[in-house]
Amino acid sequence: SSHLVFANEGGGEEDSQEQSEACESSLTSKEESTAAQKKTTTRRRAKTTAAKQTAEAKPPKRKVWQLKDFLSTDLEENLAAKHPFSVLSAAQKYWPIVNRLKPKKVKDPLYRVKDVLLYPAFTGELESSQGNQIIGQEEAIQELVTYIHAKARGDKSSKMILLVGPGGTGKTEAMTVLDWNRNWLSMNDESFYEWTYDFVHLDKIPSLKRMGEMLTAEMKRSPFTLLREDIQDEVLELVGDKVREFAGYDLEEWRTPDPKAKVIIEEIMKNHVNEYAEGSWHLEDIPKEIYLSVLQQHVKIVRRFRDFKHNPANLVRAVPENPNYSQLFTSEDISKKLFYPDDSPLAYHFRGKVLRQDGGALAYDEFFRNDKNLLNTNLEIAQNGVVETDTGPALKLDALAILTANDESVDEAKDNMALKALIDRMHKVPMRHLLHPYQIAKAFLYTYGEKQFSMRSLLEESAETGEQTSVRTPNGKIEPLALNKAYPLPEADGKLVGIEGRYALYYDYNRDQSILISPHALETIGLTAGITRLVTDVNAMSEHWHEMQVVSPRSHLYTNPAARMKVIMGEQSLEEKVRLDLYRVKNLMREGETGISHRDIESWFKTALELTVQKGRTSLTPMILDEAFKMLIDRETIAPENKNLRAQWLNRYRMVKNEFILPALYQDIRKIVSGDGEKAERLYDQIVKEIVARTDNPDVDDYIPDDGSSPQPIKDKRLKEIKQKFREIHKFEFNDSFLLRHLGGAAVGGSVTRNAELLEAIQAWLVDNESDTSDTANQIADYYEGRNRDPKIEGIVTEAEARMAAYGYDRESFREAIAFWKKLVYEKNTQNPQSLN
Numbered sequence: 001s002s003h004l005v006f007a008n009e010g011g012g013e014e015d016s017q018e019q020s021e022a023c024e025s026s027l028t029s030k031e032e033s034t035a036a037q038k039k040t041t042t043r044r045r046a047k048t049t050a051a052k053q054t055a056e057a058k059p060p061k062r063k064v065w066q067l068k069d070f071l072s073t074d075l076e077e078n079l080a081a082k083h084p085f086s087v088l089s090a091a092q093k094y095w096p097i098v099n100r101l102k103p104k105k106v107k108d109p110l111y112r113v114k115d116v117l118l119y120p121a122f123t124g125e126l127e128s129s130q131g132n133q134i135i136g137q138e139e140a141i142q143e144l145v146t147y148i149h150a151k152a153r154g155d156k157s158s159k160m161i162l163l164v165g166p167g168g169t170g171k172t173e174a175m176t177v178l179d180w181n182r183n184w185l186s187m188n189d190e191s192f193y194e195w196t197y198d199f200v201h202l203d204k205i206p207s208l209k210r211m212g213e214m215l216t217a218e219m220k221r222s223p224f225t226l227l228r229e230d231i232q233d234e235v236l237e238l239v240g241d242k243v244r245e246f247a248g249y250d251l252e253e254w255r256t257p258d259p260k261a262k263v264i265i266e267e268i269m270k271n272h273v274n275e276y277a278e279g280s281w282h283l284e285d286i287p288k289e290i291y292l293s294v295l296q297q298h299v300k301i302v303r304r305f306r307d308f309k310h311n312p313a314n315l316v317r318a319v320p321e322n323p324n325y326s327q328l329f330t331s332e333d334i335s336k337k338l339f340y341p342d343d344s345p346l347a348y349h350f351r352g353k354v355l356r357q358d359g360g361a362l363a364y365d366e367f368f369r370n371d372k373n374l375l376n377t378n379l380e381i382a383q384n385g386v387v388e389t390d391t392g393p394a395l396k397l398d399a400l401a402i403l404t405a406n407d408e409s410v411d412e413a414k415d416n417m418a419l420k421a422l423i424d425r426m427h428k429v430p431m432r433h434l435l436h437p438y439q440i441a442k443a444f445l446y447t448y449g450e451k452q453f454s455m456r457s458l459l460e461e462s463a464e465t466g467e468q469t470s471v472r473t474p475n476g477k478i479e480p481l482a483l484n485k486a487y488p489l490p491e492a493d494g495k496l497v498g499i500e501g502r503y504a505l506y507y508d509y510n511r512d513q514s515i516l517i518s519p520h521a522l523e524t525i526g527l528t529a530g531i532t533r534l535v536t537d538v539n540a541m542s543e544h545w546h547e548m549q550v551v552s553p554r555s556h557l558y559t560n561p562a563a564r565m566k567v568i569m570g571e572q573s574l575e576e577k578v579r580l581d582l583y584r585v586k587n588l589m590r591e592g593e594t595g596i597s598h599r600d601i602e603s604w605f606k607t608a609l610e611l612t613v614q615k616g617r618t619s620l621t622p623m624i625l626d627e628a629f630k631m632l633i634d635r636e637t638i639a640p641e642n643k644n645l646r647a648q649w650l651n652r653y654r655m656v657k658n659e660f661i662l663p664a665l666y667q668d669i670r671k672i673v674s675g676d677g678e679k680a681e682r683l684y685d686q687i688v689k690e691i692v693a694r695t696d697n698p699d700v701d702d703y704i705p706d707d708g709s710s711p712q713p714i715k716d717k718r719l720k721e722i723k724q725k726f727r728e729i730h731k732f733e734f735n736d737s738f739l740l741r742h743l744g745g746a747a748v749g750g751s752v753t754r755n756a757e758l759l760e761a762i763q764a765w766l767v768d769n770e771s772d773t774s775d776t777a778n779q780i781a782d783y784y785e786g787r788n789r790d791p792k793i794e795g796i797v798t799e800a801e802a803r804m805a806a807y808g809y810d811r812e813s814f815r816e817a818i819a820f821w822k823k824l825v826y827e828k829n830t831q832n833p834q835s836l837n
Helices: 017-023 030-040 045-056 067-071 090-098 138-152 171-188 206-211 229-247 259-272 274-278 288-296 372-384 407-415 417-424 437-452 521-532 561-568 576-588 598-614 622-635 643-674 679-696 716-730 736-743 756-769 771-784 791-807 811-830
Strands: 104-107 115-118 160-164 195-200 214-216 299-303 360-364 399-405 426-430 453-457 459-461 468-472 478-480 503-510 513-517
Touching: 067 229, 067 288, 090 138, 090 171, 090 229, 090 360, 090 399, 115 138, 138 160, 138 171, 138 399, 138 426, 160 407, 171 360, 171 399, 206 259, 229 288, 259 274, 259 288, 360 372, 372 399, 399 407, 407 417, 417 426, 437 453, 437 521, 437 598, 453 459, 503 598, 513 598, 521 561, 521 598, 521 622, 521 643, 561 576, 561 643, 561 756, 598 622, 622 643, 622 811, 643 756, 643 771, 643 791, 643 811, 679 716, 679 736, 679 756, 716 756, 771 791, 771 811, 791 811
Parallel strands: 160 399, 160 426, 360 399
Antiparallel strands: 104 115, 195 214, 195 299, 453 478, 453 503, 459 468, 503 513
């Protein structure tokens, strides 16, 4: 008569001791405990008490699960009710993961015309994400979640999802984030625990003794799949409501055992149940209690350990030629082929890369780059879950298929009539390079290595909420970089906030040296990459101009990439229908498919970093980035695929420097030198007052200030020059009535809403006309170069250096900011290159 083998928790053959220790503390043996108690008898009473407390603090013994526990009517003791993943299909496992916290609805951060949902599982907000996140790509992630949702509901008709875009856009990272969440939860949240099994004592069964004493389940399916179908029905009847509550929908359970398990169960029953062995009973005729007790003798239920810290993402990489099918699917077990027939699953291994994804996401990387025959095999798996090759038996795979490809391979597939029909059965979701400079900078920090950076708050933080206030401080504490603090997620209106003026950023070069990433350095990188990714070719849009509401071939918002970038950055306010046109241009022109790539950005930063160290500098500045960029362009390390676009990239880089970095540096210099950061805002309010006064009476020569003091003269020359500057920057006429209709002037007290386009024109005018600050900045530059020792300038420098830390500068980076500003002013005044958009 056979004995029952009681299950115990433990890992399979590929689970290391380190993983086991990381998940559960090992229990101290009785011998160790006894020895420890003997040792303490010679010590003081207090130490004896402490030893007893330590012994009492040992972790409790874990529940030892058996197959019969699937049928427990006490749901707290029922394996399926306690751990719903035991019965759920792969398609339904991911919905509870992505839906653990409800998403936040925001406007798309680029043009702020579409509602998008931000899912915390993908934005790095959950502990289970462990900091892993997808930056940007809001619409693509929403479509991926919609696909997961459809599969969780049991929708069999939904198309396969195909994430399309160039490398470095987050296609495979999306799979990493999904797996990271699942794997962390499977180790840390009891509701998400996963279980599999080992077959044991197989050597006691003559027909299976060649399998050895123990056999680990190669496909790691749940022990639920070992139950007979009528028993599975009974389990689902018991736990249905509980598991439905967890899953969110009617159950999409997975019942099928792997091919090898199916044969082993039959052989076990033949060995123990005479009626089944002689054929008078079918499998379903065996009484339930006998079926469970017999099977339990040879089954050990074990945790399915997932190494969420070290294992790479579960991606199936493309194999363009000579695929090794045995590494991907089923392979022959040479030692077993001597004893079992060719059609027996016992003669094969079921542990290829594809089969190991059973029960989870089957993520194909660069799907269309596969060998033609392999492509057909993979397509059958992705569509129908059927694995059928020339080796071993066919089987059904339980997996959620997600495909990725680049635009080029999709275009090639469309030209292939055999593949075109396949693509038509796929739901294509674009994931192209980011366009928003803040998201580009954030994505760079994330992939370059968040842990290599630290940050210092430039604003005092509230003691109650920890949020930043508006009060500047040079003494903020330095802490590890927190990406979602440095570059917060979009607000409800889609607005993004950058790191500039909020935090100083440092690169931890080594234990003894941190390099300051100067203000506007990452902004330079983000703007340059983003602006080269915009499409301005009028002919490329020829088939779509008639679809536009406002934007036309002559529109500067299409032909001028700097103007469009100002819309993206929120610096230029436009009507929604104009922004909707630009949103459509982004999709129609596949913006982000070309331009400076994510890998180019890493090369740029790395080169600038090396230059910083070689020069013995303490900070990486826009000026050093400028030198690095020119070096890499000349070496063709950074180069467009079409060499004719080199001039365009250089021209757009000049636009970034002239129209974004130059005024930004000037503002910083002005604030630090004068201590007055409000001059442009005050001038803005004065000009609005002048416009209002002239609207009421075209002949009036002055206006009354808000405080009711003496009338102030209207400065016609200044107003005319600012309107001229407005036209130069924005390529359209300044319109008094438009401003008044939308603004009604500046608010008195409280929060002031100012038109970003007019404010920018005023700031540019100040740069050209504020001789005091400009002259002072030039004198400071001369002072740093040793050509001016005027005590007055020395005093100004001393005061400025006392302020600069609160704006994110050190002495060296401030000195270089002034030198770079001076250089850019000279270049702008001496060069006027023809626009090459």
